[in-house]
Amino acid sequence: xxxxxxxxxxxxxxxxxxxxxxxxxxxxxxxxxxxxxxxxxxxxxxxxxxxxxxxxxxxxxxxxxxxxxxxxxxxxxxxxxxxxxxxxxxxxxxxxxxxxxxxxxxxxxxxxxxxxxxxxxxxxxxxxxxxxxxxxxxxxxxxxxxxxxxxxxxxxxxxxxxxxxxxxxxxxxxxxxxxxxxxxxxxxxxxxxxxxxxxxxxxxxxxxxxxxxxxxxxxxx
Amino acid sequence: xxxxxxxxxxxxxxxxxxxxxxxxxxxxxxxxxxxxxxxxxxxxxxxxxxxxxxxxxxxxxxxxxxxxxxxxxxxxxxxxxxxxxxxxxxxxxxxxxxxxxxxxxxxxxxxxxxxxxxxxxxxxxxxxxxxxxxxxxxxxxxxxxxxxxxxxxxxxxxxxxxxxxxxxxxxxxxxxxxxxxxxxxxxxxxxxxxxxxxxxxxxxxxxxxxxxxxxxxxxxx
Numbered sequence: 519x520x521x522x523x524x525x526x527x528x529x530x531x532x533x534x535x536x537x538x539x540x541x542x543x544x545x546x547x548x549x550x551x552x553x554x555x556x557x558x559x560x561x562x563x564x565x566x567x568x569x570x571x572x573x574x575x576x577x578x579x580x581x582x583x584x585x586x587x588x589x590x591x592x593x594x595x596x597x598x599x600x601x602x603x604x605x606x607x608x609x610x611x612x613x614x615x616x617x618x619x620x621x622x623x624x625x626x627x628x629x630x631x632x633x634x635x636x637x638x639x640x641x642x643x644x645x646x647x648x649x650x651x652x653x654x655x656x657x658x659x660x661x662x663x664x665x666x667x668x669x670x671x672x673x674x675x676x677x678x679x680x681x682x683x684x685x686x687x688x689x690x691x692x693x694x695x696x697x698x699x700x701x702x703x704x705x706x707x708x709x710x711x712x713x714x715x716x717x718x719x720x721x722x723x724x725x726x727x728x729x730x731x732x733x734x735x736x737x738x739x
Numbered sequence: 740x741x742x743x744x745x746x747x748x749x750x751x752x753x754x755x756x757x758x759x760x761x762x763x764x765x766x767x768x769x770x771x772x773x774x775x776x777x778x779x780x781x782x783x784x785x786x787x788x789x790x791x792x793x794x795x796x797x798x799x800x801x802x803x804x805x806x807x808x809x810x811x812x813x814x815x816x817x818x819x820x821x822x823x824x825x826x827x828x829x830x831x832x833x834x835x836x837x838x839x840x841x842x843x844x845x846x847x848x849x850x851x852x853x854x855x856x857x858x859x860x861x862x863x864x865x866x867x868x869x870x871x872x873x874x875x876x877x878x879x880x881x882x883x884x885x886x887x888x889x890x891x892x893x894x895x896x897x898x899x900x901x902x903x904x905x906x907x908x909x910x911x912x913x914x915x916x917x918x919x920x921x922x923x924x925x926x927x928x929x930x931x932x933x934x935x936x937x938x939x940x941x942x943x944x945x946x947x948x949x950x951x952x953x954x955x956x957x958x959x960x
Contacts, residue, residue, distance in 0.1 A: 621941035622843055633914050633944055662944075664914065686917075693854050693885065694957075695942075696907075696917040720842035721916075721942030723854055723883075736915075 549677070550729040551667060553689070553712045554582060555719050558623050559606040560593060560647065561616045566656070570649040575609045583668055584707050585610070595619075596646040597627025617645055617660045620715040624662060634661040635701060665718060666701040667730075668708035677732055680704065682739035687712065687730040692723030698736045770898070771950040772888060774910070774933045775803060776940050779844050780827040781814055781868065782837045787877070791870040796830045804889055805928050806831070816840075817867040818848025838866055838881045841936040845883065855882040856922060886939060887922040888951075889929035898953055901925065903960035908933065908951040913944030919957045 567575060576590035589607040595617065602623060616639055624631040629643045644656040667687070669677070679685055681704035687697050697718065712730045719728070788796060797811035810828040816838065823844060837860055845852040850864045865877040888908070890898070900906055902925035908918050918939065933951045940949070 621944070622937070694919040696919070697942075698915040698917070716843070717938050717941035720938035721918075723842065 551712045553728040556713050558619050559608050561612045563615045564611045566615045566654040569654045570652040582711050593647045597629045599628025600626040615659050618663045620717045631660045631662050633664050635664050665714045667712045669710050673710050674704045684737040685732045686734035688733045689722040695722040772933045774949040777934050779840050780829050782833045784836045785832045787836045787875040790875045791873040803932050814868045818850045820849025821847040836880050839884045841938045852881045852883050854885050856885050886935045888933045890931050894931050895925045905958040906953045907955035909954045910943040916943040
């Protein structure tokens, strides 16, 4: 292949053009984005919390994004073809209940969960939740969370990206991959972290302290 | 970002250079490679077949690679932290037994299976197999099969790639990704097919009749 020659020419062209902010960030060691694996979990509305547990959620520990926390309470998910026990409940309460699964989980339950951004649950499948003492049936709310990166406006400026842009991220695993369509989410309260599910982590053989690097733009915001 | 300008320049440079065989193939519609999902399965040596089933394997149906077939026999896998039932046995017998899992499966069993090419099992973890009537303990042989593409010498020429080269493959799923380090395996008896596991398929949201496209070279042979 003429791959090497092409790469040389591209490099020379780009050297003359100057790097884009994203490329500059990617070339520097501080371009690494910490990757966090999201296990299956649920967010609950006040009404479902009351039906399942009678009283308010019990705070156990803070999560990486400020204000979000793991609760003592756990739920069972019941789908047409399977059950998953001991699923984490995250607080605080949200306006609508939402269940975030991997595609592997969704297949166990027999639910065709679409890949969606958190909060975008219109028209998604439902599921039954039980707690041992209560039951809640969700009409909708089961999603596979679209992979995304939380970042502050400062980080966004540093990477040369903007809110809702979709970027390509190189994953430094034992079998490397580039994930496309990774949604950038910018908020002053966000701490830099890329969130993926266990299917995605397994597909690139990610270990502990895994990192991603933005290497391109899939789609502008 | 200056992404668009860079892409324009790259395109002009490459137009003047002429395309490489892989790029030419990728640009044409016949560059699509059928993707097949490999579920967990085992290959057995004659000795383990005898211990587990007493007699020879029973042919059920041909698989996509000529000479390989699914058997009627099934096994249970037993690891330190879990059990997986009803695992497919593929024939014919091989010189060494080998168990191919996804990383999700390996975690259920509690086995640290490395990503390896089929047949490369030296130093890998073992597992216990049972059949209902027999038991076989493997000293080694549990792997996560490295993603790979089977192709004939004709296909290799068409794609401009060679045996044991590692290539980058764009996966056309609902959340697209580029898998790097995909091993090209060329043999006159191979039928064109890319083999990945369920973690990998889920990570890019692959549907039925999924296709991959070679978009670059990760590493020369």
